[in-house]
Amino acid sequence: MLTVRLVSxxxxxxxxxxxxxxxxxxxxxxxxxxxxDMVKIAEEFAGDVSDGRxxxxxxxxxxxxxxxxxxxxLKEVWESVQTSAGSFxxxxxxxxxxxxxxxxxxxxxxxxxxxxxxxxxVDAEGxxxxxxxxxxxxxxxxxAADYDKPDRYREKEVEFGEKPWRIKGKLTxxxxxxxxxxxxxxxxxxxxxxDETIGPNKPFRDLAGGLSxxxxxxxxxxxxxxxxxxxxxxxxxxxxxxxxxxxALEALEFLRKQKGIDKEHIYLLGHSLGGTLAPQIAAxxxxxxxxxxxxxxxxxxxxxxxxQLTYIASLPGPQQEANxxxxxxxxxxxxSARAPSAPPDLTLLGVPISYWREVSGYATKSPKVLGGxxxxxxxxxxxxxxxxxxxxxxxxxKALKDNAGAKLKWYDNVSHLFVEGxxxxxxxxxxxxxxxxxTVVRDLADxxxxxxxxxxxxx
Numbered sequence: 431m432l433t434v435r436l437v438s439x440x441x442x443x444x445x446x447x448x449x450x451x452x453x454x455x456x457x458x459x460x461x462x463x464x465x466x467d468m469v470k471i472a473e474e475f476a477g478d479v480s481d482g483r484x485x486x487x488x489x490x491x492x493x494x495x496x497x498x499x500x501x502x503x504l505k506e507v508w509e510s511v512q513t514s515a516g517s518f519x520x521x522x523x524x525x526x527x528x529x530x531x532x533x534x535x536x537x538x539x540x541x542x543x544x545x546x547x548x549x550x551x552v553d554a555e556g557x558x559x560x561x562x563x564x565x566x567x568x569x570x571x572x573x574a575a576d577y578d579k580p581d582r583y584r585e586k587e588v589e590f591g592e593k594p595w596r597i598k599g600k601l602t603x604x605x606x607x608x609x610x611x612x613x614x615x616x617x618x619x620x621x622x623x624x625d626e627t628i629g630p631n632k633p634f635r636d637l638a639g640g641l642s643x644x645x646x647x648x649x650x651x652x653x654x655x656x657x658x659x660x661x662x663x664x665x666x667x668x669x670x671x672x673x674x675x676x677x678a679l680e681a682l683e684f685l686r687k688q689k690g691i692d693k694e695h696i697y698l699l700g701h702s703l704g705g706t707l708a709p710q711i712a713a714x715x716x717x718x719x720x721x722x723x724x725x726x727x728x729x730x731x732x733x734x735x736x737x738q739l740t741y742i743a744s745l746p747g748p749q750q751e752a753n754x755x756x757x758x759x760x761x762x763x764x765x766s767a768r769a770p771s772a773p774p775d776l777t778l779l780g781v782p783i784s785y786w787r788e789v790s791g792y793a794t795k796s797p798k799v800l801g802g803x804x805x806x807x808x809x810x811x812x813x814x815x816x817x818x819x820x821x822x823x824x825x826x827x828k829a830l831k832d833n834a835g836a837k838l839k840w841y842d843n844v845s846h847l848f849v850e851g852x853x854x855x856x857x858x859x860x861x862x863x864x865x866x867x868x869t870v871v872r873d874l875a876d877x878x879x880x881x882x883x884x885x886x887x888x889x
Contacts, residue, residue, distance in 0.1 A: 616678045616704030623653075623656055654672065725815055736764065
């Protein structure tokens with residue numbers, strides 16, 4: 431799901447601030463001699479931002495960036511990041527990637543609680559055309575969950591899809607199983623790698639290892655906005671179909687062609703935005719054995735966003751006033767968006783209103799689509815989740831009230847990432863290493879493998 435702040439298109443709790451364009455791909459190359467000027471510009475910019483010289487930093491922006499991220503707003507973003515990630519400590523060694531006339535310099539930024547990646551795109555004229563603060567970095571660490579038993583499965587790198595949108599991913603298959611049931615994982619909002627990396631957390635890596643350890647094959651892949659950000663940036667806007675639906679359908683077709691897969695028992699698991707869109711993907715695929723929604727949102731997305739931002743603005747701390755200001759700005763934008771005379775270039779949290787309207791359209795029709803599916807259905811929600819709440823879960827419950835075979839499971843003690851804990855989670859929690867609940871992994875595996883079907887009534 432999205433918790434977007436000001437000019438970002440990803441979770442503020444995930445600390446991913448996607449500014450003025452889409453996020454560049456992660457594939458890195460060591461900086462070459464010809465890149466030295468671009469690297470210098472990016473490193474000087476990063477130095478200015480980290481030292482609090484915001485007025486100096488924005489002098490390097492191109493026109494679009496200067497409009498989207500003035501010094502005052504840049505300051506708010508950087509301070510907000512430190513609220514969750516801890517105080518800034520140091521910058522690491524730069525690497526670069528090239529895409530369509532832009533040099534993107536990636537600089538690890540070490541904070542007290544975690545390491546993030548600063549991605550700075552510089553155009554041929556030496557102007558900064560994009561700036562992102564993303565999860566992960568050279569010092570980000572991940573330790574496998576105790577339920578992940580790598581001796582029980584094999585993992586291999588795979589590719590699928592047509593050019594120019596070829597997608598890389600990883601397929602884990604259990605050992606000793608001739609035809610394993612299988613599941614495709616579909617990400618939440620924002621650019622994501624195949625692990626759905628969020629700071630030191632990798633929920634899709636948890637699910638892949640946990641499910642494959644229990645006899646289920648799992649395909650996870652890089653999201654298009656992660657793998658092909660440079661190409662997508664030229665389009666200025668992106669549809670939900672381009673962002674999520676098309677690649678999920680490609681992934682399902684690819685999985686059906688793999689050896690060792692039970693083609694009659696292939697499932698789709700969508701998390702957050704992926705869960706919201708899972709019914710639509712299933713309806714278009716028409717061949718799934720079942721669909722799993724983890725923290726999907728079937729309500730008007732403007733309402734969901736306002737609830738998220740209201741919660742964040744209620745949290746005490748040095749950024750509370752800035753968060754309250756962001757909430758009011760968002761409310762004004764949403765009020766304008768609902769007016770018949772809304773300007774075509776209107777944005778909400780730095781993202782075109784057209785995108786939000788499209789997402790909201792899929793979300794609000796998803797209960798009806800879900801109720802009309804012929805395949806099995808499982809819906810999971812968490813009591814600690816402030817991004818998707820019981821109100822969303824209850825909409826799905828109502829839509830499935832006549833489906834005696836549907837399985838709905840509410841976990842009082844898990845967050846939006848299905849991590850166990852106490853009390854309502856906060857954005858800062860995303861910077862703390864943890865794992866998807868062992869109970870959730872077990873329940874998913876049992877349901878996919880058909881165990882306990884006699885007790886599959888709503889719960």
